[in-house]
Amino acid sequence: MRKVADSTVRRLSLYLRFLDDFEGQGVETVSSEALAQRGGTTSAQVRKDLSFFGSFGKRGLGYYVPELAQRLRQILGLGRRYRVVMIGAGKIGSALVQYRGFTQRGFDIVAIFDNDPAKIGTQWNGLTVLPIDRLEQELKAQQVDMAVLVTPGEAAQSVAERVVGQGVKAILNFAPVQLNVPDDVVVKTVNLALELETLSYALTNR
Amino acid sequence: MRKVADSTVRRLSLYLRFLDDFEGQGVETVSSEALAQRGGTTSAQVRKDLSFFGSFGKRGLGYYVPELAQRLRQILGLGRRYRVVMIGAGKIGSALVQYRGFTQRGFDIVAIFDNDPAKIGTQWNGLTVLPIDRLEQELKAQQVDMAVLVTPGEAAQSVAERVVGQGVKAILNFAPVQLNVPDDVVVKTVNLALELETLSYALTNR
Numbered sequence: 001m002r003k004v005a006d007s008t009v010r011r012l013s014l015y016l017r018f019l020d021d022f023e024g025q026g027v028e029t030v031s032s033e034a035l036a037q038r039g040g041t042t043s044a045q046v047r048k049d050l051s052f053f054g055s056f057g058k059r060g061l062g063y064y065v066p067e068l069a070q071r072l073r074q075i076l077g078l079g080r081r082y083r084v085v086m087i088g089a090g091k092i093g094s095a096l097v098q099y100r101g102f103t104q105r106g107f108d109i110v111a112i113f114d115n116d117p118a119k120i121g122t123q124w125n126g127l128t129v130l131p132i133d134r135l136e137q138e139l140k141a142q143q144v145d146m147a148v149l150v151t152p153g154e155a156a157q158s159v160a161e162r163v164v165g166q167g168v169k170a171i172l173n174f175a176p177v178q179l180n181v182p183d184d185v186v187v188k189t190v191n192l193a194l195e196l197e198t199l200s201y202a203l204t205n206r
Numbered sequence: 207m208r209k210v211a212d213s214t215v216r217r218l219s220l221y222l223r224f225l226d227d228f229e230g231q232g233v234e235t236v237s238s239e240a241l242a243q244r245g246g247t248t249s250a251q252v253r254k255d256l257s258f259f260g261s262f263g264k265r266g267l268g269y270y271v272p273e274l275a276q277r278l279r280q281i282l283g284l285g286r287r288y289r290v291v292m293i294g295a296g297k298i299g300s301a302l303v304q305y306r307g308f309t310q311r312g313f314d315i316v317a318i319f320d321n322d323p324a325k326i327g328t329q330w331n332g333l334t335v336l337p338i339d340r341l342e343q344e345l346k347a348q349q350v351d352m353a354v355l356v357t358p359g360e361a362a363q364s365v366a367e368r369v370v371g372q373g374v375k376a377i378l379n380f381a382p383v384q385l386n387v388p389d390d391v392v393v394k395t396v397n398l399a400l401e402l403e404t405l406s407y408a409l410t411n412r
Contacts, residue, residue, distance in 0.1 A: 004411075006404060013403040017359055017382045038359075040384025076403045077410025095301050105402045145409055153223055153244075169412070170405045176223045178246025186408040188401040195394040196311045197219040197282045198212060199376045202392040203351055204283025205210075206375070 008049050012072055014039040015046070019069040031062040081106045082170075083143055087159055088150030089114040089122070089129045092174050096148065097125045107146065111138050132159075139166035146170040153177045160187075214255050218278055220245040221252070225275040237268040287312045288376075289349055293365055294356030295320040295328070295335045298380050302354065303331045313352065317344050338365075345372035352376040359383045366393075 018038040022030055032043035039046065050056050050068075053075050057063040073079060084107045086093055096102070097109060112124050115132040122129050130138065138144075147163040149156050149171060156175035163171065164185055173179055173189040181187055224244040228236055238249035245252065256262050256274075259281050263269040279285060290313045292299055302308070303315060318330050321338040328335050336344065344350075353369040355362050355377060362381035369377065370391055379385055379395040387393055 009404050009407045010400055012407075013400045014382065014384060016403070017399070021360060037386075038383055040386055075407070075411075077406035077408075078403065080410070082406065082409060099398070101399050101402060105399070105406060107402060107406075146405060154227055170409050172401060172405060176220065177244055178220060180243075180246055184412070186405060188405055190396065190398060190401060192305070192396060193223070193307050193311070194216055194219045195378060195396060196307060196313060197222070197284065198215050199352060199378060199392060199394055200283035200288065200311060200313075201215045201218075201281070202283075203288060203376050204286070205281075206390070 004052055008052065009076070011039045011041060011045070011049050012076060015049075016069060016072040016076065019065055019072065022065050023069055028065055029062045030065055030068075032057070035063070078105055081108055082145040084109045084146045084148060085111045085113065085135075085138065085142075085144050085163070086148045086150060087113045087132070087135070087163075088152075088174075089116070089119045089124060090150060093148075093150040094124070096150065096174075097127075109148075110142055110144070113138075135159075135162055136166055139163065139168065144168055146172065148172045148174070149179075150174045210258055214258065215282070217245045217247060217251070217255050218282060221255075222275060222278040222282065225271055225278065228271050229275055234271055235268045236271055236274075238263070241269070284311055287314055288351040290315045290352045290354060291317045291319065291341075291344065291348075291350050291369070291374075292354045292356060293319045293338070293341070293369075294358075294380075295322070295325045295330060296356060299354075299356040300330070302356065302380075303333075315354075316348055316350070319344075341365075341368055342372055345369065345374065350374055352378060354378045354380070355385075356380045 015035050018035060032046040035046045036043045056068055086109050089112055102109065112127050112129050113132045113135055114120060114129050119129050120131045147168050149159060151159050153176045156177050157179060160171060160179045160181060164181055169185050171187045173187055176191050176193055179187050221241050224241060238252040241252045242249045262274055292315050295318055308315065318333050318335050319338045319341055320326060320335050325335050326337045353374050355365060357365050359382045362379065362383050363385060366377060366385045366387060370387055375391050377393045379393055382397050382399055385393050
């Protein structure tokens with residue numbers, strides 16, 4: 001398969017959200033124009049994005065919603081389960097373990113770690129918070145696909161190195177730092193503070 | 207001032223986080239190398255980023271932490287207050303009104319809207335949830351700087367057009383869609399589902 005840009009994958013995800021809505025409403029076909037509007041792009045871009053993965057749709061009829069949705073789920077890797085560890089049992093971590101989007105997309109949190117003695121041993125969604133010292137041992141014992149980092153900024157890089165050292169290839173990072181990882185590890189950072197500061201920058205400097 | 211790239215502003219925000227930590231620890235000076243490491247970049251990039259905004263630091267001595275932090279806060283527009291409306295009083299909205307990062311960065315939520323009769327009239331952090339029909343009226347009455355959209359995907363574009371129509375120039379969007387807005391409106395989208403799907407894509411297609 002050709003190398004597909006991150007921006008393409010993000011649009012596929014947006015198209016799928018739209019197709020899910022349509023499927024729920026019983027809509028059977030959708031045009032590339034409608035998908036384009038939802039993805040903030042053009043119908044030519046939609047056709048190009050989908051062409052990476054084969055041939056879809058019929059000229060003049062558009063795309064068959066259940067088929068395209070199913071194919072996008074496959075492409076996006078949503079047909080299997082992923083084992084996830086969460087590192088950091090603070091406020092954001094607490095919101096995240098309850099976030100249904102994880103399990104809906106196949107991400108199962110199998111262990112939670114913290115270094116705070118007050119948190120270690122507490123129960124979170126049926127999981128006991130483990131001491132961070134146990135990280136390597138658990139990563140070795142369980143087939144872990146992804147780590148969610150919810151540590152303070154100053155701890156994030158060293159924790160990232162520890163999980164990468166045990167072969168984890170994907171990190172969802174909520175710590176307010178850029179992580180340096182090898183090229184074969186994929187990192188997505190969600191940083192609300194940073195989004196707010198780019199907004200206050202924009203509001204102040206126009 | 208020259209047009210500054212979004213990526214530069216994001217790094218300034220990361221540097222500031224780092225400087226805040228250092229200030230808390232009583233550290234007085236910091237090198238461009240240390241800032242670079244935290245920002246996932248090079249010291250040359252740090253110097254370039256800061257050079258947009260004037261002259262900082264002394265050769266061989268590095269940057270004076272309190273001074274640079276204060277200057278970055280000014281640059282990022284963190285010295286003033288912003289009036290914010292939140293549209294959508296669901297689960298994410300509920301987590302967001304409690305998020306201290308908003309007030310810490312000068313963002314004050316002044317009104318919350320929903321279209322669900324079960325939510326309208328309820329109290330959220332001292333604010334009464336208003337019917338969405340009142341949106342234009344409130345935006346006219348209050349000097350609103352930013353809207354936080356926490357609506358379902360299918361409602362987001364039309365709500366965005368309504369707030370933009372009343373002169374709001376900044377949107378923080380949690381709805382799982384790309385918004386089409388005029389060029390003078392800045393939109394930041396936080397979409398956890400999309401981040402997860404780019405991660406599952408990467409895990410499946412390598």
